Amino acid sequence: xTPPVLRLDGVRKRFGDTEVLGGVDLxxxxxxxxxxxxxSGSGKSTLLRCVNLLERIDDGQIWLRDTDISDPRVHADRxxxxxxxxxxxxxxxxxxxxxxxxxxxSRRVLRIPRATAEATALELxxxxxLAGKAREYPDRLSGGQxxxxxxxxxxxxxxxxxxxxxxxxxLDPELVVEVLDLVRDLKNEGTxxxxxxxxxxxxRDVADRVVFLDGGVIVEEGPAAQxxxxxxxxxxxxxxxxxxx
Amino acid sequence: MxxxxxxxxxxxxxxRAYRRKQNAxxxxxxxxxxxxFAVIVWITIINTPGWNRVQRSFFDLETAIAAWPRVIAGxxxxxxxxxxxxxxxxxxxxxxxxxRTLRGPIWFPLRALAAAYTDLFRGLxxxxxxxxxxxGLPGLELFPRNSAQFWGTIALILTYSAYVSEVFRAGIEAVxxxxxxxxxxxxxxxxxxMRIVVLPQAVRKVTPALMNDFVAMQKDVGLISVxxxxxxVRAAQIETAANFNFTPYVVAGxxxxxxxLPMIRLTDWYxxxxxxxxxxxxxx
Ligand SMILES: Nc1ncnc2c1ncn2[C@@H]1O[C@H](COP(=O)(O)OP(=O)(O)O)[C@@H](O)[C@H]1O
Ligand SMILES: [Mg+2]
Numbered sequence: 001x002t003p004p005v006l007r008l009d010g011v012r013k014r015f016g017d018t019e020v021l022g023g024v025d026l027x028x029x030x031x032x033x034x035x036x037x038x039x040s041g042s043g044k045s046t047l048l049r050c051v052n053l054l055e056r057i058d059d060g061q062i063w064l065r066d067t068d069i070s071d072p073r074v075h076a077d078r079x080x081x082x083x084x085x086x087x088x089x090x091x092x093x094x095x096x097x098x099x100x101x102x103x104x105x106s107r108r109v110l111r112i113p114r115a116t117a118e119a120t121a122l123e124l125x126x127x128x129x130l131a132g133k134a135r136e137y138p139d140r141l142s143g144g145q146x147x148x149x150x151x152x153x154x155x156x157x158x159x160x161x162x163x164x165x166x167x168x169x170x171l172d173p174e175l176v177v178e179v180l181d182l183v184r185d186l187k188n189e190g191t192x193x194x195x196x197x198x199x200x201x202x203x204r205d206v207a208d209r210v211v212f213l214d215g216g217v218i219v220e221e222g223p224a225a226q227x228x229x230x231x232x233x234x235x236x237x238x239x240x241x242x243x244x245x
Numbered sequence: 246m247x248x249x250x251x252x253x254x255x256x257x258x259x260x261r262a263y264r265r266k267q268n269a270x271x272x273x274x275x276x277x278x279x280x281x282f283a284v285i286v287w288i289t290i291i292n293t294p295g296w297n298r299v300q301r302s303f304f305d306l307e308t309a310i311a312a313w314p315r316v317i318a319g320x321x322x323x324x325x326x327x328x329x330x331x332x333x334x335x336x337x338x339x340x341x342x343x344x345r346t347l348r349g350p351i352w353f354p355l356r357a358l359a360a361a362y363t364d365l366f367r368g369l370x371x372x373x374x375x376x377x378x379x380x381g382l383p384g385l386e387l388f389p390r391n392s393a394q395f396w397g398t399i400a401l402i403l404t405y406s407a408y409v410s411e412v413f414r415a416g417i418e419a420v421x422x423x424x425x426x427x428x429x430x431x432x433x434x435x436x437x438x439m440r441i442v443v444l445p446q447a448v449r450k451v452t453p454a455l456m457n458d459f460v461a462m463q464k465d466v467g468l469i470s471v472x473x474x475x476x477x478v479r480a481a482q483i484e485t486a487a488n489f490n491f492t493p494y495v496v497a498g499x500x501x502x503x504x505x506l507p508m509i510r511l512t513d514w515y516x517x518x519x520x521x522x523x524x525x526x527x528x529x
Contacts, residue, residue, distance in 0.1 A: 052430050081432030090423035095445050105431040108441065153431075 003066050004029045005161050005192045006051065011060035011070075013046055013216075020046045022216040023060065028161070028194055033187045035203035035224065036196040038213035039239060044196035047213070048163045051194070052085050065160065081109045084154030084162045089170040091150035092138040098125070099134040102153045110157060117156075124152045128182055144175030148182050155186065162186065164195035180206075200243050204228045212236045305492045312484040312493035319480035320500050323466045326398050326476070330462065333402035334409050341406060342413035343439060359410075366407035371468060375400045379472040397469030405462050412454045416447030453519065456512040463505045467497075477501070 006028040013021040020043050028034050036044045049055045051062060053069060053076045062070045069079045092101050099121055106117035125131045128148050138146055147167050154162060164183065168176040180202050187193065187206050197203055203210055204224050211221040212231070220233045231237045290296060344352070344359040366374070378400040379393055420443050428438035448455075470479035477497045484493035 054426060054430065077429075077432050077434045080430055083430075085427075085430040087423060087427065087430075090421050091427050093424065093427070093442050093446075095449065104441070105433070108437055109432040157432075 002030065003063070005032070005065060006194065007061075007063040008047075008051070009061040009063070011047075011050060011062060012058045013043075013050055013055060014058050020216050021050070021057075024213075024216070024218055026211065026218065026221075028192060030192055031190045032209065033191075033193045033195070033207045035207035035210045036194065036213060037198070037200070037203060037210060037239070042213040043216040044213055045165050046216075048085070048165050048194065048196060051161075052083055052163060053079055077109070081105060081157060082160050084157065084159035086147065086150045086154050086162075086164050086167045088166045092146055092153070094138050096137075097134070098130070098136055098138060098141070098149050101138065101149060102134075102156050105153070105157045121152070121156055124156060125149070128152055142175060143171045144178045147171065147175075147179045151179070151182055151186070155191070160192065162191055162193045162195075164193060164197070166196050166198065168197075168199060198243075200228060200240070212239065214239070301490075303491050303495055305490055308484075308488050308490045308492040309496050311488070312481065312496055315480040315484060316477050316493060316497050316500065319475055319477035319497070320504070322394065322474060322476040323469075323501075324504070326394060326401070326469060326474075327463060327466045329398050330401040330405070330466065331459065333398070334405045334462070337402060337406040338409035338413055339444070341410035342417060343444075345410070345414055346417055346439070348435075363407045363410055366404050367411070369404070371400070371404045371465060372471065374404050375468060375471055378403065379469075393472040393474045394469065397472050397474055401462065401466065401469070405458065405465075409455065409458055412451050412458065413447060415454075416451035417443055419450050420446045453512060453516040456508060456515065460505050460508050460512065463508065464501050467501060 004027045006026070008024050008026040011021055011024045012019065024047060026034070036047065038044055046055060050057050051069075057070055060070070061068055064079060064082060067074060067079070092098075093104070096104070099118060102121040102125065103114065103117040106112040106120070107114055122131055122134060125134055128151075130145060130148060130152070133141055133145065133149070138149070141149065151164075151167070167183075168179050171179065176199070180199065183193070183195070183202075184206050195207075207224040209221060210224045210227045212219045212227065212233070212235075214235050220227060220231060220236045222232075227236070228240065231240060341359045341363065344355050345363075347356060375397060379396045382396060382399070417439075424442055424446065425438055428442040429435075433441065467476065467478040470476050470482070473479070475483070477500060481493035481497035485491055
């Protein structure tokens with residue numbers, strides 16, 4: 001049996017005196033889409049940043065396939081190159097063109113020749129309908145287009161895992177759909193995704209599993225339809241109730 | 246943006262005519278007021294009791310023509326010093342700024358050294374640095390080169406790098422931290438993130454400030470004359486002493502202004518362009 005793409009084992013993280021992650025266990029199998037939900041400050045971003053080695057954990061282990069990436073001896077830059085990440089905003093580099101944003105990691109980290117990297121990038125941009133914007137600078141794009149480019153950039157290196165941190169939270173409502181549609185396409189192609197989100201309808205639609213975080217611990221997790229419709233825990237119910245009103 | 250004449254309403258045509266009239270009026274008013282102002286200043290000056298004496302010792306055409314070749318030759322030295330100093334300052338200050346952003350305990354000594362350096366050289370008056378470097382360092386006989394011009398250039402680089410590195414550091418810190426995170430999450434290492442993502446954005450942010458420092462440096466190259474370099478200032482001094490007439494200083498001063506003008510204008514233009522971009526073309 002192949003190991004899961006991602007496995008968190010008792011992960012703890014504290015900032016000073018406050019424990020932000022209090023022992024998180026989570027397994028994400030290949031082709032799984034996992035939605036992290038929870039109130040603001042519940043630790044979703046911190047969890048994703050720990051997986052991406054942007055934060056150092058205080059206890060526990062994180063496995064990316066069969067690599068223990070919490071081992072200080074691993075090469076952090078190489079691990080990050082195996083994981084694609086999209087943040088809430090400020091993803092794109094404003095001083096270089098869209099195409100250079102998308103090919104940057106391929107060229108500089110994977111050392112793929114520019115011509116090859118650009119061909120791949122143009123193909124990806126074309127698939128999301130943005131090939132025409134390849135030579136533009138990011139500030140000429142709408143927020144939704146920028147986030148779609150950010151997603152394309154994250155998958156351009158063929159990562160094993162895609163982390164999405166509230167990628168639609170900073171967008172105007174009418175731009176949210178085009179970004180979520182792209183995530184749906186990626187799921188259908190079999191991309192393994194962990195995403196923090198406040199879009200409950202989208203989570204129910206696309207996620208295989210939903211994980212509810214509260215105060216840095218997983219209160220409840222389960223199949224998306226079941227957890228969102230009939231949660232077992234009171235805390236989950238209380239959280240979800242705020243979204244239905 | 247402006248639609249073709251046929252499709253414009255009468256109201257808009259009226260507004261345009263009014264604005265044209267207002268514009269013409271403004272140009273006329275500023276023209277007349279400038280002339281009146283200049284004439285008043287001129288008459289006041291030439292009617293001061295000492296004007297004739299001042300004119301002879303500061304604005305004497307013959308002395309100016311006689312001093313010209315030497316002063317111009319001196320200015321060429323200033324330009325050379327400026328050229329090498331600018332390159333030196335850019336290299337050293339980017340290096341200093343980058344060192345000060347390094348994280349991790351290994352880098353502590355370097356970081357501390359860079360911090361101490363900027364503190365020291367921002368505090369020291371340039372003229373003291375010039376004396377210490379220009380007369381002190383050659384005494385060590387470390388380097389074969391001992392020309393005053395060379396050490397003057399080094400002194401300028403040492404002082405200005407301290408300022409300019411702080412400008413760069415401010416620029417680096419003004420780049421949104423998410424940009425660094427985004428770069429690192431792509432797998433770029435610290436050096437690559439700085440070089441490819443952070444520094445280029447930082448440089449754009451601080452370009453007007455850098456251009457200003459360049460203008461300041463352009464005139465401070467005149468201070469190397471204290472080391473005995475026969476630059477424009479020193480040449481003017483020699484000519485002044487020979488003729489007991491201060492006109493050569495005025496000539497040198499005007500030449501320095503002429504040298505600086507293109508950069509000053511360029512700085513203003515670039516700053517205005519940046520502001521226009523941020524304002525997105527709105528009226529206020
Ligand atoms: N760099 C940091 N330093 C100190 N506290 C932090 C830092 N980052 C996040 N926190 C705290 O950790 C908690 C979880 O934050 P976060 O993971 O961003 O939550 P979420 O993404 O679910 O809104 C919050 O209380 C936040 O204030
Ligand atoms: Mg968050």
